[in-house]
Amino acid sequence: MKKLWMVYVLLIGIFLVYVLNYKLQADAADPWETAGLRGNIEDKYVMVTFQSGIDYWKSVLKGFEDAAEELNVSVEYHGSTQHDANEQMTVLEQMIAKKPAGIAISAVNSELLTATINKAVDSGIPVVLFDSGAPDSKAYSFLGTNxxxxxxxxxxxxxxxxxxxxxxxxxxxxxxxxxxxxxxxxxxxxxxxxxxxxxxxxxxxxxxxxxxxxxxxxxxxxxxxxxxxxxxxxxxxxxxxxxxxxxxxxxxxxxxxxxxxxxxxxxxxxxxxxxxxxxQGTWNMGYWSLTELFHLHRDLDEDPAAYANNKPIPVPDTVDTGIDVVTRANVDNYYAK
Amino acid sequence: MKKLWMVYVLLIGIFLVYVLNYKLQADAADPWETAGLRGNIEDKYVMVTFQSGIDYWKSVLKGFEDAAEELNVSVEYHGSTQHDANEQMTVLEQMIAKKPAGIAISAVNSELLTATINKAVDSGIPVVLFDSGAPDSKAYSFLGTNxxxxxxxxxxxxxxxxxxxxxxxxxxxxxxxxxxxxxxxxxxxxxxxxxxxxxxxxxxxxxxxxxxxxxxxxxxxxxxxxxxxxxxxxxxxxxxxxxxxxxxxxxxxxxxxxxxxxxxxxxxxxxxxxxxxxxQGTWNMGYWSLTELFHLHRDLDEDPAAYANNKPIPVPDTVDTGIDVVTRANVDNYYAK
Missing domain, CATH: 3.40.50.2300 (Response regulator)
Known part of the structure; x- marks a missing residue:
C-alpha cells in the first residue's frame, strides 16, 4: 500500500512539472507566431530640446514616452533652459558621455550643433533630429513640419x-x-x-x-x-x-x-x-523619433559598423509630421492631456 | 526509511513546481515592463501594386513582410498584372470586400484610383499610399521618394x-x-x-x-x-x-x-x-507602410469613428524614404536577397 502511494505522488509530481513546462513553451510553439517588438527596459532613450520648459515640447515628449512604453524601453528628457546653442551643446556632450541607446534632438542652431551631433553618431549612438533640423549633420533622419x-x-x-x-x-x-x-x-x-x-x-x-x-x-x-x-x-x-x-x-x-x-x-x-x-504634428514627432531610434539601436547593436559599411539605413530620410487645422469644432482635442 | 524517502520525493516535487512557476511569472512581475508591440496573426495586411511581377516591388514586399513578422501579423500581396488603372481598381475592390486589417497601395493613376481608395477608407479600412501617391484621396499617409x-x-x-x-x-x-x-x-x-x-x-x-x-x-x-x-x-x-x-x-x-x-x-x-x-528606399517604403497600417488599425479597432471625430491621426502625413547613391563600392548590398 505504501509503495503504491509513493508511485502516485511521483506520477502527480511529474504531471505537474509537465503541465507547467507546457504552459511555459506554449507561446513559442506556433512556428508562425513571433514575440512582437519589445526592447529592454534598461535601454535609455534621450530627448533633447532648447527652452526646455515651454509648453510646445510637452506633446512631443508625450509621443516619445508613449512609444517607449509600448516598446518596453526607458526615456529621459533634457535640454538647454535658454535659447542658447552653447548650453545645448553642453547638454548634448553630457548625454553622449552616458552612452544612451539613442538621442532625439531639436537643434537650436543647425550649424553650431552639427559637430556635436556628428560626435554622437561617430561614437555609435543613433541620433535623429526633430522639429528643427541640422541638414548637414550625420543624423539618420529628420522628423518635422513641412x-x-x-x-x-x-x-x-x-x-x-x-x-x-x-x-x-x-x-x-x-x-x-x-x-x-x-x-x-x-x-x-x-x-x-x-x-x-x-x-x-x-x-x-x-x-x-x-x-x-x-x-x-x-x-x-x-x-x-x-x-x-x-x-x-x-x-x-x-x-x-x-x-x-x-x-x-x-x-x-x-x-x-x-x-x-x-x-x-x-x-x-x-x-x-x-x-x-x-x-503641428508634435505627438507624431516624438512617437516616430523614438520608434526610429529603437530600430537604429537594434541594428547598430547587432553590428556597430553596419552603416559605415554602406548598409542601407532602415529608417526614412525625412518625415513630414503633417499639419492639422484647428477650429472651434475640434479645438478640444488639442489641449495638452 | 521508506516514509522519509517519500517526504524527499514530495519536497523535490514541490520545489520543481515552485521554480517553474517562478520562471513563468518573472517577466510579468516588474510593473515597469510592458508586453511590447504585438498584433494578431489573424490580422491580414494587403499590399497592392501594378505590373505586379516586376523586380522593383520585391524589396518593398520584403520590407512589408519583415515588419509583419516582427509585429506578428499576416500579409498578402496582390496587384494588377498590367499598367492598367481599371485592372487595379478591380483588384482593390476585391480587397475591400475581404475587409483586411489594412491596405498599402501604389496607385497606377492617382486620379482614377482616388474614388476606390476613398471607398476603402470610408468603409473603415486603414489605407496608406507608397511609391506612387494619390494626393487628393483620403488615404492617411504617403511613403515614397522625394x-x-x-x-x-x-x-x-x-x-x-x-x-x-x-x-x-x-x-x-x-x-x-x-x-x-x-x-x-x-x-x-x-x-x-x-x-x-x-x-x-x-x-x-x-x-x-x-x-x-x-x-x-x-x-x-x-x-x-x-x-x-x-x-x-x-x-x-x-x-x-x-x-x-x-x-x-x-x-x-x-x-x-x-x-x-x-x-x-x-x-x-x-x-x-x-x-x-x-x-530608392524601397525596403523602407514597405516596412514603414506596414508599421503605419498596424498603428492605424489598432486605433480604428478601438474606435472606428476616431478620425471622423477629428482625432489627430497617429501617423505622419508624408514619409520621404530617401535615396542612396550606389557605386561599385557598395553595389553588393543592393542585390535582391
Whole structure:
C-alpha cells in the first residue's frame, strides 16, 4: 500500500512539472507566431530640446514616452533652459558621455550643433533630429513640419473663411527660416489659387506679442477693408487677436489664422477670436523619433559598423509630421492631456 | 526509511513546481515592463501594386513582410498584372470586400484610383499610399521618394564624378511627373551649385531601352565633349550604357548615372559601365507602410469613428524614404536577397 502511494505522488509530481513546462513553451510553439517588438527596459532613450520648459515640447515628449512604453524601453528628457546653442551643446556632450541607446534632438542652431551631433553618431549612438533640423549633420533622419505646406494649408483655410475674396496680410518673423517658408507657402497659394484675394502686406511681428499687436493695429489702420491676417507664430497670433478686439470689438469680420496649440491660442480659438490655428504634428514627432531610434539601436547593436559599411539605413530620410487645422469644432482635442 | 524517502520525493516535487512557476511569472512581475508591440496573426495586411511581377516591388514586399513578422501579423500581396488603372481598381475592390486589417497601395493613376481608395477608407479600412501617391484621396499617409531631391543628389554625384566640370545631359520620360521632378532637381542643382558645368540637352528616352540608346547615340554625336549623362529610369540607363560602349569602348570617360536597382543596372554598376545609380528606399517604403497600417488599425479597432471625430491621426502625413547613391563600392548590398 505504501509503495503504491509513493508511485502516485511521483506520477502527480511529474504531471505537474509537465503541465507547467507546457504552459511555459506554449507561446513559442506556433512556428508562425513571433514575440512582437519589445526592447529592454534598461535601454535609455534621450530627448533633447532648447527652452526646455515651454509648453510646445510637452506633446512631443508625450509621443516619445508613449512609444517607449509600448516598446518596453526607458526615456529621459533634457535640454538647454535658454535659447542658447552653447548650453545645448553642453547638454548634448553630457548625454553622449552616458552612452544612451539613442538621442532625439531639436537643434537650436543647425550649424553650431552639427559637430556635436556628428560626435554622437561617430561614437555609435543613433541620433535623429526633430522639429528643427541640422541638414548637414550625420543624423539618420529628420522628423518635422513641412513649413511651406503649412503655409499652403493656411492660405486655403483663409480662402474658405473669407469666401475666397478680399485683402489679407501676414505677420511673421522674417529672419527665421521656417517662418519665411510659411510666408512663402501662404503668399504663393493666395496668388496662384485665389485670383479674387490679394496679399496687401507682410509685417514683422518679431515673434513677440506686443510687437505683433502694434503691427496688426497699423495694418487695420492702413487697410480698412482687410478681411484676414495670418500670424506665422503663436505669440504673434495672440497679439493680433488683441489688436482686432481693441479696434473692432468681438465678433469682428476680420479672420485671424495663427500657428501652434499653446493654451493661450487654443482658448482664443474656443472663444472664436482666432478663427483657426495650424497644429503641428508634435505627438507624431516624438512617437516616430523614438520608434526610429529603437530600430537604429537594434541594428547598430547587432553590428556597430553596419552603416559605415554602406548598409542601407532602415529608417526614412525625412518625415513630414503633417499639419492639422484647428477650429472651434475640434479645438478640444488639442489641449495638452 | 521508506516514509522519509517519500517526504524527499514530495519536497523535490514541490520545489520543481515552485521554480517553474517562478520562471513563468518573472517577466510579468516588474510593473515597469510592458508586453511590447504585438498584433494578431489573424490580422491580414494587403499590399497592392501594378505590373505586379516586376523586380522593383520585391524589396518593398520584403520590407512589408519583415515588419509583419516582427509585429506578428499576416500579409498578402496582390496587384494588377498590367499598367492598367481599371485592372487595379478591380483588384482593390476585391480587397475591400475581404475587409483586411489594412491596405498599402501604389496607385497606377492617382486620379482614377482616388474614388476606390476613398471607398476603402470610408468603409473603415486603414489605407496608406507608397511609391506612387494619390494626393487628393483620403488615404492617411504617403511613403515614397522625394524625386526632386533625388535629382539634386544625382547632380552632386555627377559633379563629383566629373570634377565639377564639363557638359552633361539628361535622358528622361518627360510626360511622367516623377521623372520631370528628377529632371528639375538635377537641372536646378547643376545651374545653381556648379558654375563650371553646363546642362546641354534633355532628351526623351520614352522609358525604353532602345529609344534611350538611340537618344544617347545622338547626344554623343552632337556633343563630342559630353562628360556625363543622367538617365532618370533604369531601362534608359541600360540603353545609355550600350550606346556609350558601342561608341567609345569600355572605360569611357563619359560618366553615366542611372536610377533604381534592378539586376541589369546593378550588374552594369559592378562592371563599372554605369558609374552610379540612385537607389530608392524601397525596403523602407514597405516596412514603414506596414508599421503605419498596424498603428492605424489598432486605433480604428478601438474606435472606428476616431478620425471622423477629428482625432489627430497617429501617423505622419508624408514619409520621404530617401535615396542612396550606389557605386561599385557598395553595389553588393543592393542585390535582391
Amino acid at each position: 513649413n511651406y505646406n503649412a503655409g499652403v494649408e493656411a492660405a486655403r483655410k483663409m480662402a474658405q473663411l473669407t469666401g475666397g475674396k478680399g485683402e489679407v496680410a501676414i505677420i511673421t518673423t522674417p529672419e527665421q527660416h521656417n517662418h519665411q517658408e510659411r510666408t512663402d507657402g501662404f503668399s504663393v497659394t493666395i496668388r496662384s489659387e485665389f485670383p479674387e484675394m490679394k496679399l496687401v502686406a507682410i509685417k514683422d511681428g518679431r515673434g513677440d506679442q506686443v510687437a505683433s499687436r502694434e503691427a496688426a493695429q497699423q495694418l487695420v489702420a492702413e487697410y480698412p477693408k482687410l478681411t484676414g491676417i495670418f500670424a506665422t507664430e503663436s505669440n504673434g497670433g495672440i497679439g493680433v487677436a488683441e489688436a482686432v478686439e481693441t479696434k473692432q470689438g468681438a465678433g469682428s469680420l476680420l479672420k485671424i489664422i495663427s500657428f501652434d496649440t499653446d493654451k493661450g491660442t487654443l482658448d482664443l480659438v474656443k472663444e472664436g477670436r482666432i478663427a483657426a490655428t495650424m497644429a | 524625386n526632386y531631391n533625388a535629382g539634386v543628389e544625382a547632380a552632386r554625384k555627377m559633379a563629383q564624378l566629373t570634377g565639377g566640370k564639363g557638359e552633361v545631359a539628361i535622358i528622361t520620360t518627360p510626360e511622367q511627373h516623377n521623372h520631370q521632378e528628377r529632371t528639375d532637381g538635377f537641372s536646378v542643382t547643376i545651374r545653381s551649385e556648379f558654375p563650371e558645368m553646363k546642362l546641354v540637352a534633355i532628351k526623351d528616352g520614352r522609358g525604353d531601352q532602345v529609344a534611350s540608346r538611340e537618344a544617347a547615340q545622338q547626344l554623343v554625336a552632337e556633343y563630342p565633349k559630353l562628360t556625363g549623362i543622367f538617365a532618370t529610369e533604369s531601362n534608359g540607363g541600360i540603353g545609355v550604357a550600350e550606346a556609350v560602349e558601342t561608341k567609345q569602348g569600355a572605360g569611357s570617360l563619359l560618366k553615366i548615372i542611372s536610377f533604381d536597382t534592378d539586376k541589369g543596372t546593378l550588374d552594369l554598376v559592378k562592371e563599372g559601365r554605369i558609374a552610379a545609380t540612385m537607389a
